[in-house]
Amino acid sequence: xxxxxxxxAAYAAKKRVELCVEPxxxxxxxxxxxxxxxxxxxxxxxxxxxxxxxxxxxxxxxxKNQAAAIRKAGKRLxxxxxxxxxxxxxxxxxIDWKAIAKALTDLxxxxxxxxxxxxxxxxxxxxxxxxxxxxxxxxxxxxxxGLKFLKSxx
Numbered sequence: 616x617x618x619x620x621x622x623x624a625a626y627a628a629k630k631r632v633e634l635c636v637e638p639x640x641x642x643x644x645x646x647x648x649x650x651x652x653x654x655x656x657x658x659x660x661x662x663x664x665x666x667x668x669x670x671x672x673x674x675x676x677x678x679k680n681q682a683a684a685i686r687k688a689g690k691r692l693x694x695x696x697x698x699x700x701x702x703x704x705x706x707x708x709x710i711d712w713k714a715i716a717k718a719l720t721d722l723x724x725x726x727x728x729x730x731x732x733x734x735x736x737x738x739x740x741x742x743x744x745x746x747x748x749x750x751x752x753x754x755x756x757x758x759x760x761g762l763k764f765l766k767s768x769x
Contacts, residue, residue, distance in 0.1 A: 616646075617659045624662035635668035635693040640676040648677045650684035657691055666693025670731065671710055675700045681711065685718035692724060696731040697765055703732055703750040704757045706764030716768045728769070730761045 620634075627634050636656060638647045647653055653667045667688045671681060678684040685692065697715075699708035706712060719728075734754050735741045751757050 616656070620656075620660045620665060621662065624660060624665045628662065628664045632664065633693055634662075634665045636665065637668035637670060637694075637696075638673060638677065639670075640673045642676070643673075648673075650674070650678060650688055654688065654691060667691050668694040668696070670696035670698065671705070671715065672696070672698045672700065672702050672731070675710060682714035682718035685715065685724075686721065689722060692722065692726065694726055695719070695724065695728045697728050697761070698730060698732045699750075701750055702744065702746065704761045704764070705730060705732075706761065706768070707751070712764075712768045719769070728765065730757065730765070732757045732761065 620636075624634060636647065636653055638649055638653045641648050647656060650667065650669060657665055657667060669685060669688060669692060674681045674684055697705045699705055700710050701708060732751065733741060733744050733746045734751060734757070735746055735749055736754060741747075
């Protein structure tokens with residue numbers, strides 16, 4: 616992975632592209648699960664344009680403290696997914712969003728914060744993400760309520 620990511624990073628740097636690596640939870644992979652593992656990978660690659668992509672759904676499973684993981688990522692945080700603990704709407708769950716918002720603010724994180732939540736509407740994605748039941752009523756509700764919540768906490 617390191618050898619290939621170094622080559623990819625060098626090519627991407629020439630195109631002024633930043634690459635972000637996302638740790639996933641243990642039920643989806645045994646390769647990269649935590650912020651610490653992601654940071655070790657970034658260190659081994661040694662390319663400034665390779666950063667970490669953290670996701671609240673995966674961190675909810677793998678990290679003891681999501682805010683601490685965000686702070687540990689620091690300036691290496693390149694992308695952020697905000698989704699509910701059940702892959703639903705942010706704020707309609709048990710995640711400590713105030714602590715996450717404070718950690719992102721403390722870092723002066725300026726990157727994108729993307730809602731990555733799912734419904735059963737798109738069968739291929741629902742199957743890949745193991746969404747077997749309707750988690751939220753509609754995709755529009757996820758977007759509207761999720762954005763309203765994130766704006767209120769961030």
